[in-house]
Amino acid sequence: MFTASEYHKNTGGPIEDDSAVVQDPDGEGKIVYLFLPLYQAGNLQDAINANVVNGTHFPEQEMVRLFKGTCLAVRAMHDYHAPINANASSSSGPSRQTPPTPQRPQTTHEEDDEDDEDHAMFPHPEGDGDEGYSYGGQVNVPLMTKHVVEEEGDVVFDGDEELEQHGTAVPGQTELVPYAHRDLKPGNVMISDDGTPILMDFGSTMKARIPIENRSQALMQQDIAAEQSTMAYRAPELFDVKTGQSLDEKVDIWSLGCTLFALAYSHSPFENTQTTEQGGSIAMAVLNAQYKQPSSAYSQGTKDLIDALLKVNPQDRPDIHKVIEMTDRVLRSLR
Incomplete structure (x- = not known):
């Protein structure tokens, strides 16, 4: 270094x-x-730790503001629109994915060698070209951005390079290619000097929508999640991946719920006395959404927001747009 x-x-x-x-x-x-940028305030986990040491807690309005900033960064990933490849088939739908073929990490399952197409589901480390990434300049940008930001305050997700490698983009035409962070937690949200939350650590990020067609693919996704997604913030569908279903960006919504809970109560909903001291299983607690909000002075709106995000069935969780709408509603009620 x-x-x-x-x-x-x-x-x-x-x-x-x-x-x-x-x-x-x-x-x-x-x-x-x-x-790399230096943020002297550290990350949200540092702030949580300070609250524990000092016996304090976040003022509710400040806590919800930080949560909304994190949601705006997540929205940039879930709403990412990539240039349409001019060589792509005209029959391709808007959610079509053409991921590269990265290396598969070692796993413990013999059947992992069955299907070569499984390789496309792994996160692929992308270079940043000759120009590098810029972390400075613009304010109120919750994501690490490239040098050029069209409008001050825009939230930008760097993903164009991957799609451009596969052909010439059609001018003015894009397709929705959602990405999931897959490891959202307080430790991965920095606090800039002006108080803006900055989402970081994209080593777990991959294209969000992954169809699971066989048991080999299911086990593979479980292995990826076990390695890259923090257990206490991991969505239940990543603990027990089902064949015949699809994973999507709703995994991040669950993690956002865990993050807001941690901001409010200084720990994940599934890191409690039962799971940490009495031999309980975090995985079982997550799979059954076994958590309880402690008594606090926080508003019912904040408590309801947490509960809305921590739904075992991904289809019951709101999308990121609805989450931001609900968060705005809570903020208005606190003014």
């Missing part, structure tokens, strides 16, 4: 971007520098 001063010492040049590749002065290859 190099500091900015060490970069300047090694290269003699100013920092003009957030990434750089330079020749190793010792002649042993190249050095890649990545410059």
